[in-house]
């Protein structure tokens with residue numbers, strides 16, 4: 147009996163001494179650390195294996211993310227003028243494209259510009275925003291290129307739609323805006339084109355600013371190479 151009591155006492159002392167060692171401010175033992183800590187690196191984690199210790203890296207210079215194309219016109223008066231003059235809608239003017247453009251226009255633009263593009267959207271009517279022009283405003287003389295440019299960068303009170311719409315969606319809206327302009331101005335309806343293959347046609351949604359120039363420079367560079375070769379010989 148006595149020994150049993152002693153054993154209990156011993157056990158009790160042992161147990162309390164173990165428990166009393168636990169420090170509440172520190173994490174306890176981890177029996178299976180992989181359950182708590184991921185083996186792969188975490189996105190914003192710090193790891194000595196990287197140059198600056200950071201897992202998150204900047205994209206390689208000169209690369210663009212998938213589905214995104216750099217827009218070659220600057221956000222300046224010159225950029226606007228150049229886009230207005232040169233930039234053209236690469237999507238065919240088909241009934242489907244126009245219908246899609248109308249849907250997107252109704253979502254993004256009609257609150258200010260109105261369903262008819264006369265500048266009398268609900269926000270303009272309630273005077274929440276002022277100075278919304280009609281699309282047939284003669285002083286502005288909007289073009290496919292200028293409409294795209296304005297959607298991309300915004301203009302004064304009008305914000306940019308670059309983050310809310312894709313390149314293709316902006317071109318769809320563009321068709322519809324030009325259609326509204328024609329209606330307001332009383333121009334004859336533009337005839338629909340027959341769609342061949344949208345993906346082929348839309349491959350290059352933003353043509354280079356100066357395609358001719360590029361070709362010229364490529365040609366000169368080949369001649370340059372030839373010259374070099376000749377020099378080697």
Ligand code: HEC
Nearest residue numbers: 254255258277278279286288292293296301302303304307
């Ligand atoms: C919050 C209200 C608002 C919304 C929404 C809006 N706009 Fe505008 N928009 C304006 C205002 C204001 C101006 C006049 C800006 C100026 O000239 O100072 C303008 C001007 C324009 C112009 C004329 C630009 C020029 O070249 O003079 C076009 C084209 C245009 N908007 C198209 C669009 C399209 C397309 C959308 C939808 C993607 C859209 N807007 C959405 C307020 C808006």
